[in-house]
Amino acid sequence: MHEMSLCEGIRTVIEDQARGHDIKAVRRVRVEIGRFSGVEKSALEFAFDVVMRGSVAEGATLEMIDMPGRAMCYDCMHEVEIDDRLAPCPDCGGGKLMPVAGDELRIKDLEVI
Amino acid sequence: MCTVCGCGDAKLEGHDHGHSHTPTYDHAYRHVHGRGHGHHHHDMHFGIGPAGVEVPGMSQERLIEIETGIMAKNDRYAEANRAILAGLGAFAVNLVSSPGSGKTTLLCKTIEALGDQPLAVIEGDQQTANDADRIRATGAPAIQVNTGKGCHLDGHMVGHAMEHLKLAQNSFLFIENVGNLVCPAGFDLGEDCKVATLSVTEGEDKPLKYPDMFTASRLALLNKVDLAPYCDVDLDLYEANLRRVNPGIEVIRVSARTGEGMDSWLNWLTGSLSRKTARTAAE
Numbered sequence: 001m002h003e004m005s006l007c008e009g010i011r012t013v014i015e016d017q018a019r020g021h022d023i024k025a026v027r028r029v030r031v032e033i034g035r036f037s038g039v040e041k042s043a044l045e046f047a048f049d050v051v052m053r054g055s056v057a058e059g060a061t062l063e064m065i066d067m068p069g070r071a072m073c074y075d076c077m078h079e080v081e082i083d084d085r086l087a088p089c090p091d092c093g094g095g096k097l098m099p100v101a102g103d104e105l106r107i108k109d110l111e112v113i
Numbered sequence: 114m115c116t117v118c119g120c121g122d123a124k125l126e127g128h129d130h131g132h133s134h135t136p137t138y139d140h141a142y143r144h145v146h147g148r149g150h151g152h153h154h155h156d157m158h159f160g161i162g163p164a165g166v167e168v169p170g171m172s173q174e175r176l177i178e179i180e181t182g183i184m185a186k187n188d189r190y191a192e193a194n195r196a197i198l199a200g201l202g203a204f205a206v207n208l209v210s211s212p213g214s215g216k217t218t219l220l221c222k223t224i225e226a227l228g229d230q231p232l233a234v235i236e237g238d239q240q241t242a243n244d245a246d247r248i249r250a251t252g253a254p255a256i257q258v259n260t261g262k263g264c265h266l267d268g269h270m271v272g273h274a275m276e277h278l279k280l281a282q283n284s285f286l287f288i289e290n291v292g293n294l295v296c297p298a299g300f301d302l303g304e305d306c307k308v309a310t311l312s313v314t315e316g317e318d319k320p321l322k323y324p325d326m327f328t329a330s331r332l333a334l335l336n337k338v339d340l341a342p343y344c345d346v347d348l349d350l351y352e353a354n355l356r357r358v359n360p361g362i363e364v365i366r367v368s369a370r371t372g373e374g375m376d377s378w379l380n381w382l383t384g385s386l387s388r389k390t391a392r393t394a395a396e
Binding site: 002006010013038074085086097098099105106109112113 | 180
């Protein structure tokens with residue numbers, strides 16, 4: 001998708017935080033990445049290193065926390081966990097699934113000094 | 114830098130950017146103050162994290178809880194746009210599709226059919242003002258946003274364009290996004306809903322190949338249905354695949370060329386606008 005742009009967003013948030021706090025350096029950035037967020041994790045990791053250069057987060061570790069994909073099955077009306085957007089319902093085998101979670105793209109916390 | 118993504122130097126046609134584009138929390142919060150939030154998390158939790166986060170031997174390290182969406186900057190601009198639209202009782206449609214689905218032609222025909230109804234158009238493309246020129250030829254006010262290398266419109270670009278358009282009360286705002294079935298799905302512009310145009314020449318499995326866009330859309334316009342007999346396609350299969358990725362999606366079969374289905378689409382639009390206007394009046 002646009003991993004470089006997402007890293008620009010991460011950098012903006014970090015720089016805003018750095019202005020309000022006494023932050024010398026960011027050591028670790030933890031982000032939550034939903035299964036259906038469309039993020040290519042290796043591309044995000046690559047872009048992160050490049051985009052953080054020259055910021056307080058230069059050299060920081062990017063830790064990605066996988067968030068499961070969840071969907072409402074319109075056949076059995078159960079909320080189920082699915083790995084793939086086109087997977088059938090694990091409970092009833094139905095094919096009408098509406099994603100309800102798994103699009104997360106969130107910065108959870110920063111480890112700073 | 115104008116785009117959230119930083120992947121291009123967007124410019125409004127005829128608009129010289131002479132000021133800083135670095136948004137600040139102050140700027141954005143002024144606009145969204147007092148508005149209910151959608152499903153996105155805007156809350157900022159400043160301060161030290163929960164107990165036990167200090168690492169032995171590295172006592173000066175600390176954890177700052179953020180809990181902020183990576184798209185937070187875009188989302189603040191989108192919420193500001195949404196607040197302006199709500200105040201006007203205006204209904205904004207984010208028109209998304211792959212390139213060549215017939216969005217602009219469909220939009221021109223829609224504008225002609227809506228007659229005296231107040232409306233305005235934001236046209237997003239990487240280059241050229243061709244589409245805005247086509248819209249203006251119908252008599253409707255339009256502004257072109259060229260995204261440069263950017264692959265989508267974002268909340269900030271649309272906010273600027275809205276300032277230039279001077280939207281009327283109870284009007285339509287049509288935002289024709291960059292032809293792209295991937296990135297625009299992830300960028301809230303402050304619109305009431307996304308409407309995806311899918312033309313019958315694209316193949317029945319398009320919704321399965323690009324599910325996110327069709328999941329994010331409230332309505333799909335199955336366009337160029339007059340060509341269906343020449344394309345060996347199954348229109349029911351198009352609809353089944355749309356509902357497979359979004360069981361709640363509404364589907365209208367249209368042909369901008371012959372006018373087939375246009376009444377249903379126009380009724381859908383005017384009904385949506387009436388509900389929005391009534392909601393604004395009630396508040």
